[in-house]
Amino acid sequence: MIDSVFERAGESFLNVIQQAMAECLNTGHRYVCTEHLLTALAVDEDTVAGVVLASMKLDADSIRQEVDRQFRDQVESELLYTDRPDVVESGFPSPAVPLQSVDHPIGFSDLVVQALIRSFDYSLFFGQPDIEPVHLLLALIDLPDATSTKLFDDLSANLTFLRREILHMMAAELSVYRELPGMRNSMVSGLKELIDRSYTSVRSLQALAHRSGLRINNLPGRAEIVHRVCVAYFSDFLWSQVAFRRYLLEESIDMLTDRSGPLDQELLASIVSSAAQHIREEVRSAIEYVFSNEYRLFDQMMDEAEYDEIGTVIEDLWWTQGEEIALHELFIEAMDDHRKQQMLGLQKRRIEITQRLGELKERLKVTVKDCFEKRSVSQS
Numbered sequence: 001m002i003d004s005v006f007e008r009a010g011e012s013f014l015n016v017i018q019q020a021m022a023e024c025l026n027t028g029h030r031y032v033c034t035e036h037l038l039t040a041l042a043v044d045e046d047t048v049a050g051v052v053l054a055s056m057k058l059d060a061d062s063i064r065q066e067v068d069r070q071f072r073d074q075v076e077s078e079l080l081y082t083d084r085p086d087v088v089e090s091g092f093p094s095p096a097v098p099l100q101s102v103d104h105p106i107g108f109s110d111l112v113v114q115a116l117i118r119s120f121d122y123s124l125f126f127g128q129p130d131i132e133p134v135h136l137l138l139a140l141i142d143l144p145d146a147t148s149t150k151l152f153d154d155l156s157a158n159l160t161f162l163r164r165e166i167l168h169m170m171a172a173e174l175s176v177y178r179e180l181p182g183m184r185n186s187m188v189s190g191l192k193e194l195i196d197r198s199y200t201s202v203r204s205l206q207a208l209a210h211r212s213g214l215r216i217n218n219l220p221g222r223a224e225i226v227h228r229v230c231v232a233y234f235s236d237f238l239w240s241q242v243a244f245r246r247y248l249l250e251e252s253i254d255m256l257t258d259r260s261g262p263l264d265q266e267l268l269a270s271i272v273s274s275a276a277q278h279i280r281e282e283v284r285s286a287i288e289y290v291f292s293n294e295y296r297l298f299d300q301m302m303d304e305a306e307y308d309e310i311g312t313v314i315e316d317l318w319w320t321q322g323e324e325i326a327l328h329e330l331f332i333e334a335m336d337d338h339r340k341q342q343m344l345g346l347q348k349r350r351i352e353i354t355q356r357l358g359e360l361k362e363r364l365k366v367t368v369k370d371c372f373e374k375r376s377v378s379q380s
Contacts, residue, residue, distance in 0.1 A: 004197055005116045008123060010130030012047050016040045021106050027067065031107040033078040034115060034140060034148035035071070039063045041137055048169045049133040055165060056157055066151055077147040078109035111146045115139040121233075124193060125240035126170070127186025134170060138163065160354055164328055171247035175255070183245060183282040187237045188289055195222075195229050230290060231372045235365040242279055242314055246321040249275050276318045280311045306371050313364045320360060324353045 009017075017032075019040035024032045042053045042060040053059070071077050108116070118139035123131040140148045141159050152159060174180055181189070199222050209216040220228065249272065257263060263271075284307050291301055327350050334342045 002113060002116060005120045005131065008120060008129075008131050010132050012044070012133050013119075013131045013136065015044065016049075016133050016136060019043050023064075024106055027071070029076055031076065031080050031109055032112050033076060033109045034111050034143065034146040035063070035067045035077060035151055037112060037115060037136065038140060038148040038151060039067065041133055041140075044133070047133045048166070048173055049137040052134075052137070052162065052165045052169050056162060058152075058155055058157055062155065063151060066154055070150075070154070076109070078111050081108055081110045081113050111143055115143060115146070118142055121236070122240070124190035125237055126244055127181045127183075127190065127241075134166060138166060164324070167244060167247045168325075171244065171251045175248055175251040180248075183241050183279065184286040184289065186241060187234075187286045190237060191229060191233065191290065194233060195226050198225050198229060227372065231369055234290075234372065235361075235368040238283060238310075238314065238368065239317070239361055239364060242283075242317050243321050245275075245279060246318055247325065250322075250325055272322060276315050279318055280314050283310065283314050300375050302371055310364075310367055310371070313360060313367055317357070317360050317364065320353060320356055324350070324357065327353060 006014075016037070017040070020032050020036040023036040023039045024030075027036070029036070039060055041047075041049045042058055042063055044050045045054050045059075115136060116139070119131050119135040122135035122138050123129075126135075128135075140146060141152075141163055143149060149159075152162070180186070202219055202225065205216065206219060253263070253268065253271065287302065287307070287310070327346055331343060331346045331350065334346060
């Protein structure tokens, strides 16, 4: 899987990896850890990741100083990937890619490998062809045990605020400079890539077993791989796409307002409501495509009650995400004007919405998983 990351990597992403290697060497470490990735992300302030980190006062120098303070007397902060017990005991070589430095190869820590793979996932979730530094930053936020997370905490970085700023900056950039595929196309192509790569891995293992004369039982067929990928990833695609499309709509409304002046509130409400219905229809279209047109995977299609259940969660997410965006803007205004009492009230509401979004995310995951798990897989 790690090979897939570098096959999909954009130039800026590769520059971050090279910079992380340099940070590793400068700290006297033998392999790249997540603090090196975080420092490297902060170096280039022309990327979305760099801009967001700079906006939160997380520049490369301050991160380096904190790393030096915490790890001055330590050789490494994280476990090397090949030191993982489950990797060593499996008998298989580590898939970690040793990147060459001037004097010796540099490996990756276990958590760096996880971050790289998760950044691959994020590029698919957002329907983007290349892995960019911003995907890596989102991946680091997802790793609670990483050294980078401890640095975020020690440097007083609010991860919820950081994630929100990332989505805002991504939407601002992509709404101006790039054309994005539709939601259904993004989801279908992303799932297909995950399925194809997983199936290729199984085929490679089968070929290795045949060549070595060993028998490997119970390897999954393509239909089972499709099923497992959908169970594991479908809700993540839905969550990422719906949240991101809400930010994209907000950016489009802001651009329209800048050109034509403030919009009538009734018209604005109609635009957002129509977009919510469109998102719901796209989600249904994506599910139907996976169930029938693309894979003919299941013996039984979903019924209307199930579509309504998923659609209701999607709409709840859409409106809650919009409420969070509006509250965030009010909070920034209050902070700029030093209205402390109002900031406290807004912060309380923001915490409540963050909790509600967490509940919706779990509800979406359970609902989608149940819909896939309850159906038998067609082997035809």
